[in-house]
Every structure is written in structure tokens, then in C-alpha cells.
Amino acid sequence: MKILEQTHDQFADAFLRRYGKGTHYSTPVYRHVMQTGGTGLDRLPIFSQMPELAGRLQRDLVLDAGPVVNQVEDHGVIKFVTRLADGLEIESVVIPMFRRFTLCVSSQVGCRMGCRFCRTGKMGLMRHLTTAEIVGQVFAARHRLGVDVRNVVFMGMGEPLDNLESVLPAIRVLGDQRGLDIARRHMTVSTAGLIDGIDRLARIDGAPVNLAISLNAPNDAIRSRLMPVNRAMPMADLQAALRRYPLSRKGAIFVEYVLIEGINDQQAHAQALARYLAPLNAKLNLIPYNPAPGSDLKAPSPSTYERFLGWLVAERVFVRRRGEKGGRIMAACGQLGGRECCASGTCL
Ligand code: SF4
Incomplete structure (x- = not known):
């Protein structure tokens, strides 16, 4: 069983x-x-x-969480590797936040979305995870590592809305009060912008989960260069889907913007981004790009980051700064998936 x-x-x-x-x-x-x-x-x-x-x-009883075969820690951030039954490995990241622990879970081995700034995207899609393999990451964090995980974010390896057959049941299992008991308001699904998937997630039975969108660009031209998914699902259609998404009480859409030197860091970009977000109830996370070895994209300098942040604040955007927690163990944004150390897309 x-x-x-x-x-x-x-x-x-x-x-x-x-x-x-x-x-x-x-x-x-x-x-x-x-x-x-x-x-x-x-x-x-x-x-x-x-x-x-x-x-x-x-x-x-089959407790097929798979063994944790590696674990590294950097400033309280723990990245652990689980070996699956077929020998493939996935990575999950424990992030301490405001006296709670958040677990960033993977939903696929690899990913087919091909975002240019992401290490996982370079792997291509190897396979979808099963429901048990997704839930197993929370189970392993709680009962193998002994971490009291209270928030779950689907921001690890893979595009969760590309694997809704496993992700939707996983949300139901994780939320069961007689089991792992993670409240829906403490779960966040992050997507590169799969519109059908957003609409399907919106129709889940029971309370909605939080939605995060990995936006990363102020217009279609830049976004399509960074994220191929945008060519089929442009920003205007995405914005309409985000406006349809049911928010919990006091809820907001979390928008992630990875700032990349010389790509999406101009004042006109900040102004266009502000216009795009204006009709949405959005909270923006501004994340400095954290280059992986071999990447042709550059991290923003501290002054570029501060300047861009200032432009957003001047445009009255609700923006939160995000540091590089876990950067030294490659558990930061876009860095999960390296065979030698880790694996993920838009992890916090
Ligand atoms: S950022 Fe997310 S959706 Fe894009 S390639 Fe990486 S894991 Fe896939």
C-alpha cells in the first residue's frame, strides 16, 4: 500500500x-x-x-520516499538529494524563514521549459515525479532530517503545472489534516506561465493554493528570449489568467523577477513591469541572478540591483528584496540540477 x-x-x-x-x-x-x-x-x-x-x-506499507543520499548546509539552508527507485536523483531545499521552515520541492526530474537562466532547464525533461515522490520530499524533510516543515513551495526542479497529474493529488495529500497537515495557504505553486495549468490549478477542489509566476521580463521580446514558453503564451494572455486566479483571503500573486545585468535592468523595464503588475494583486520578489558555471548571463552589480529596486518603489510596486540564501551550495534561484551538487528553477 x-x-x-x-x-x-x-x-x-x-x-x-x-x-x-x-x-x-x-x-x-x-x-x-x-x-x-x-x-x-x-x-x-x-x-x-x-x-x-x-x-x-x-x-x-510502502514508504517510497527514497533514501536521502546527500545533504549540504549553508547559513541554515539545507539542500538534500533523494535517490529515486530508478536511480535518478532529485533535490529539495529547506529554507528557514521567520521561525518556520519552508521546503522547496521538485516536481520533475529536469524540465522541458528551457528557461535560459536555469540549470534545470539545461537538463531537459527526464521524467515526471509521481505523487509519492513529491510528498516523499516533505516526508523525508520531516522524518529523516527532523525539520518541522510548515510551508511547501513547488519551486524546485521542474515545471509543476507540466505535471499536474501528480501535483494536484500531492497537494491533497500534503494538506490532509490527519496526515502531514500543511495548510493550503502555506503551499505555493510556481510556474513559468502555463496558462492551461493555471486555470486547472484554479479549479482544484477546496481552498486555493498560492500561485507564483516566474516573470523575469517587462515585455514579450525579452521574455521570449529568456523563456521559450512565452512564445506560445504571451504576457497579455498570462496576465488575464493571473487575474482569473482565485486568491485566498489576504492573498496575492507572487511574482518573481530574476534581475540580469544588461538584459532586464533598465528604468524603462521597471516602468513597464509596474504597468504590467498594476491590475494584479501582486507581490514582487526581486532576485539577483546567480550565475551557474558556464552561463553567458551576468549577475547584476549591487548598484544595478539597488537602482532597479528604487525605480520599482518609485512606481509604487510592492517589492521584496531577495538575497542569495543558499548560493554557496547552489541551492539558489535557477541552480538546482547540477549533477555534482544540486538541482532547481526559481527557488527562493
Ligand atoms: S525556471 Fe523553472 S520552468 Fe524554467 S527551465 Fe527552470 S525549472 Fe523549468
Whole structure:
């Protein structure tokens, strides 16, 4: 029984079919596995009279999170590598933020979006992750690394809206209050701008999750050069999809703008960006590009960054500065995916 891909109700149904036992048994098992990591099932009081059922369950339950085979830390940011059953590896990043821990999860091995500033994009798409492999990253962070993850951002390797078949069920499993219990308002899905995917995500049952858009450009010409997805889904269509997206109470669309020296760093760019964001309830993260080895793009100088930030503030854009947490372990924006160290797209 692959528990990491199941909500409590799905697990309870499977449990009833397989063992003929109802929620009196299945609910404590689900809680125990998801909330403590699942060891010592036979010590649960409900099994005191039924040790053989506990033993059978222990053999049947598949906790296919995969082993954590590497982990590095830089200023509290932890990047860890999980080896999947087929030998491929994915990376996830724990980020301490305001006394909470956020986990940046991968949704694919590689990515087919081909964004020019991104290491993962250079890998191409190797495969989609399963629901269990996505949930498994949170499970591993909590129960293997011992980190109390309370926020999940889908900003690691891959384009989550290109793998909604696994991402939507993962959101339901992660949010199950009898399991990992991550509130929807504490989950954020980041996209390069797949409009159909945004609309599908908007229709998820229950409360909406937060949406982040990796924008990175003030106009179609620059965006299409940086992000091929923009050629098929231009900025005006994207803006319309963002306006349709249901926000939670006090919610906003998170917009990421990777500032690249000489590409998207002019005053006219800041003004065009401000006009684009004006009809949206948006919060902008301004992220200095963090070049990977071999990249032909340049990091902005501190003065370029400060100047661009000032222009945005003058245009009354709600903007947050983003440093380079994790840069030394290649866990910063666009740097997950290097075989020797890590893997991701627009990680915070
Ligand atoms: S930035 Fe995101 S969508 Fe673009 S190539 Fe990288 S992982 Fe894929």
C-alpha cells in the first residue's frame, strides 16, 4: 500500500478492502505513519491484541520516499538529494524563514521549459515525479532530517503545472489534516506561465493554493528570449489568467523577477513591469541572478540591483528584496540540477 500517494480517505478505503477493518484501525495507522515517520507500528495500542495484523501492515506499507543520499548546509539552508527507485536523483531545499521552515520541492526530474537562466532547464525533461515522490520530499524533510516543515513551495526542479497529474493529488495529500497537515495557504505553486495549468490549478477542489509566476521580463521580446514558453503564451494572455486566479483571503500573486545585468535592468523595464503588475494583486520578489558555471548571463552589480529596486518603489510596486540564501551550495534561484551538487528553477 503506497501510503505517500494517498489521502486519509483513500487509505481508509484501501485498508478496508485489504484487511476488512474500518477507520478505528486505519486512522491511527495513517496518523502514525504520516506524523511520526511510521516506525514501531506494532506499539500502537490498537494492535495490542492483533500483533499479526501489525506485522502484516509493516510488510505491506510502502514508504517510497527514497533514501536521502546527500545533504549540504549553508547559513541554515539545507539542500538534500533523494535517490529515486530508478536511480535518478532529485533535490529539495529547506529554507528557514521567520521561525518556520519552508521546503522547496521538485516536481520533475529536469524540465522541458528551457528557461535560459536555469540549470534545470539545461537538463531537459527526464521524467515526471509521481505523487509519492513529491510528498516523499516533505516526508523525508520531516522524518529523516527532523525539520518541522510548515510551508511547501513547488519551486524546485521542474515545471509543476507540466505535471499536474501528480501535483494536484500531492497537494491533497500534503494538506490532509490527519496526515502531514500543511495548510493550503502555506503551499505555493510556481510556474513559468502555463496558462492551461493555471486555470486547472484554479479549479482544484477546496481552498486555493498560492500561485507564483516566474516573470523575469517587462515585455514579450525579452521574455521570449529568456523563456521559450512565452512564445506560445504571451504576457497579455498570462496576465488575464493571473487575474482569473482565485486568491485566498489576504492573498496575492507572487511574482518573481530574476534581475540580469544588461538584459532586464533598465528604468524603462521597471516602468513597464509596474504597468504590467498594476491590475494584479501582486507581490514582487526581486532576485539577483546567480550565475551557474558556464552561463553567458551576468549577475547584476549591487548598484544595478539597488537602482532597479528604487525605480520599482518609485512606481509604487510592492517589492521584496531577495538575497542569495543558499548560493554557496547552489541551492539558489535557477541552480538546482547540477549533477555534482544540486538541482532547481526559481527557488527562493
Ligand atoms: S525556471 Fe523553472 S520552468 Fe524554467 S527551465 Fe527552470 S525549472 Fe523549468
